[in-house]
Amino acid sequence: MKHLDEYRDAILARKLVEEIHGLVTKPWVLMEVCGGQTHSIVKYGLDRLLPEEVELVHGPGCPVCVTSLEMIDKAHAIASRPNVIFCSFGDMLRVPGSDADLLLLKSRGADIRVVYSPIDCLRIARENPDKQVVFFAIGFETTAPANAMSVWQAKRQGIANFSVLVSHVLVPPAMAAILESPENRVQGFLGPGHVCTVMGYEEYEPISARYHVPIVITGFEPLDLLQGTLMALRQLEEGRADVENQYPRVVRREGNSAALGMVREVFEIGDRKWRGVGSIPESGYRLREAFRDFDAERIFEVAEIDTSESGLCISGEILRGVKKPHQCPAFGKRCTPEHPLGATMVSAEGACAAYHAYGRHLDADQEPAIADT
Amino acid sequence: MNPTSTNASESSPTGDPSIADALSGGSCPLPILDHPQIVLGHGSGGKLTHQLLDKLVLPQFSNELLDPQHDGAILPVHGGRIAVSTDSFVVNPIFFPGGDIGKLAVHGTVNDVAMCGANPAWLSVALILEEGLPVEHLQRVIASMKAAAEEAGVLLVTGDTKVVDRGKGDQIFINTTGIGPVNPGVEIHPRRARPGDRILLNGEIAAHGIAILSVRDGLEFESQILSDTAPLNGLVEAILAACPDIHVLRDPTRGGLTSALNEIAGQADLGIELEESAIPIDEAVKGACEILGLDPLHVANEGKLIAVVPRDNAEAVLEAMRNHPRGEKTAIIGEVVEAHPGMVTMKTRVGGARVVDMLSGEQLPRIC
Structure with missing residues (x-):
């Protein structure tokens, strides 16, 4: 497929792998920030092509995984109301709350719909004037422009029966929180390619300088990830710590100004609680006052909810890069995609789900043969 | 404990505690699922699906004809063997690019019988119609079934019709059962797979699931993608003519290529190794x-089959399949190995x- 197969080329991949093997002289720990990157790495077995000294740890960049339990329980409470059509990205349907998931609520009769775009919710709202249509606006900066656009359009078109439950999170504060942590092992980052498509990467420069870590804004195809890894390792071996852009075919330093304009008109920055990580100051978006009529939290006045997290789940440590999925005693046993104990087992972008989907729970003892490199 | 299943009904605003009690113990002896x-x-x-069948259904009915869990059952009749297979079709929407529920209902069952190494000959049809279904839609579905049955060379010999209240069905559900004699000397079963066997696939995957998705309410997108729904009995005949000793045949419908291959690996207790770049x-x-x-790899097909073929016959079968209109893009996508059994x-x-x-x-709800 044009513009895709080129980035999955076996010969070029082998060259990059050889170059990495020739470059590395000591152990390094890199974190890929995005869940989409984690998924690709495990899907193509890229981590197994790298030298033993190089460890990839998986970052917090799975929006479904880091959405706080309180927010998910709130979503469930709203979705269970009789006059509500609750719209969500598909991944969110199986995320366990304190006592249910959206699929279970659906099987009990709640009207829950999967949408690929939040704009589709406006059509659903127009077609169902007697219902309240609520969209679960989650995600990083990547989904923020389209989510903002749905609210902006609803206001412009006077659609009064549409609202959003906002749980947006931001990448740079999370990276800083990881680096501040006393348990941190991360020495360099593969930065979030699609977040930076929207936001640009200027805001990563102070992080790189302050903590002296290389940050390479990286794409999602196998060659992108191998090249990003090579660039980060080269910086580490040379003692440099810069922000570099591996993904220039999509990312510019200044980002996408039209998308940014929309986001800033609708959202403002606020504190946000992350599942497994805790509250991080100024790490999320919330609706601006001018759009308060579309805020599902105000419309539905959900009472305070007592949350309870599975005691077994170590997703917090996984999201912070401290542990890997197979180091969890419940992985592949008590916790599976059919019965996730924590959110990292749910989304395709979650590290545990990626490990499980590509069989890392099965082949711990019997590694499948890897093509000689 | 798993929060999604155990505590759910107690605190949910819509849950019914009495049902939950019944399911979690009490009158029901075991938490089956x-x-x-x-x-x-x-x-x-x-x-x-496998969990549901393995825990709730199969233990109740275990017998030597059911237990092999093939696409259909092989019945001994008067010294010969016949294959029988049944399938229900609930696809939504009922008309989709490249086909409709009627065509699918014929092809699906014809193919399941063919995967037993049999020649599908007779078909029963049961219709469940929802009050309010436009007769014109039913006419189109029936006409499509007639054309599909003629193309596949099967006779529709018995049937049943029921109508349910509006809202109790979804326009039209169809069940078909197919019967046909098994080719003498042919033994198709996953446990016949051997290390070294080649795995052949008759063409490009995932078209049916994507065609359905492209017209699914709320997810519509513009595409020219047509469902691959097609009868495969002719292709199976060509395969068996080239090599009567075919070890396994399977049509990768719901659950896609991965479900079919994992089922084969599991039942054969052998490993399967695929080559990503070879999969059309x-x-x-x-x-x-x-x-x-x-x-x-997870997306449904309705006109594809996997053939597990002895290594020495692979080239001959490949050629025979490529010479058939339903197999022009056949490829060898992998092989059976001794390593990692079941995987x-x-x-x-x-x-x-x-x-x-x-x-x-x-992945995609209700696509066949």
Whole structure:
């Protein structure tokens, strides 16, 4: 497929792998920030092509995984109301709350719909004037422009029966929180390619300088990830710590100004609680006052909810890069995609789900043969 | 404990505690499934479907004809053998690019009988119609079934019709059962797979699931992708003519290629190794999968088959399949191995390797 197969080329991949093997002289720990990157790495077995000294740890960049339990329980409470059509990205349907998931609520009769775009919710709202249509606006900066656009359009078109439950999170504060942590092992980052498509990467420069870590804004195809890894390792071996852009075919330093304009008109920055990580100051978006009529939290006045997290789940440590999925005693046993104990087992972008989907729970003892490199 | 299943009904605003009590103990002797209610994933053809069958259905009916769990059962009759297979069709929408529910209902059952190494000859049809269904729609479906049956060379010999209240069905559900004699000397079963056997696939995967998705309410997107729904009995005849000693045939419908291959590996207690770059896939289908975030290996097919063929016969079968109109794009996509029994692995394009596991939960609800 044009513009895709080129980035999955076996010969070029082998060259990059050889170059990495020739470059590395000591152990390094890199974190890929995005869940989409984690998924690709495990899907193509890229981590197994790298030298033993190089460890990839998986970052917090799975929006479904880091959405706080309180927010998910709130979503469930709203979705269970009789006059509500609750719209969500598909991944969110199986995320366990304190006592249910959206699929279970659906099987009990709640009207829950999967949408690929939040704009589709406006059509659903127009077609169902007697219902309240609520969209679960989650995600990083990547989904923020389209989510903002749905609210902006609803206001412009006077659609009064549409609202959003906002749980947006931001990448740079999370990276800083990881680096501040006393348990941190991360020495360099593969930065979030699609977040930076929207936001640009200027805001990563102070992080790189302050903590002296290389940050390479990286794409999602196998060659992108191998090249990003090579660039980060080269910086580490040379003692440099810069922000570099591996993904220039999509990312510019200044980002996408039209998308940014929309986001800033609708959202403002606020504190946000992350599942497994805790509250991080100024790490999320919330609706601006001018759009308060579309805020599902105000419309539905959900009472305070007592949350309870599975005691077994170590997703917090996984999201912070401290542990890997197979180091969890419940992985592949008590916790599976059919019965996730924590959110990292749910989304395709979650590290545990990626490990499980590509069989890392099965082949711990019997590694499948890897093509000689 | 799993929060999604155990505590759910107590605090949910819509839960009924008495049902929950019944399901979690009390009158019901065992918590049979991890889910207290049926969810769509139970019909995905993946892990939840297998769990439902293995725990709730099969133990009640175990017998030597059912236990092999093939696409159909092989019945001994008057010294010969006949294959019988049944399938229900609930696809939504009922008309989709490249086909409709009637055509699918004929092809699906014809193919299941053919996968037993049999020649499908007779078909029964049961219709469940929802009050309010336009007669014109029913006429179109019936006409389509007639054309499909003629093309496949099967006779519709008995049937049944029921009508349910509006809202109690979804326009039209169809059940078909197919019967046909098994070719003498042919023994098709996963446990006949041997290390070294080649795995052949008759063309490009994932078209049916994507075609359905492109017209699914709320997810519509513009595409030229047509369902691959087609009768495969002619192709099976050509395969068996080239090599009567075919070890396994399987049509990868619900759950896609991965479910079918994992079932074969599991029942054979052998491993399967795939070559990613060898698996045929149409560019438009691949693009749609990329955009929608779906793995084409999990997406349904309705005109594809997997043949597990002794190594020495692989080239002859490949040629015979490519010479058949339903197999022009046949490829050898992998082989059966002794290593990692029960597991399917794949060499990725970039030289890595990964396990290809069965779909968990649902990917596309109700596509066949």
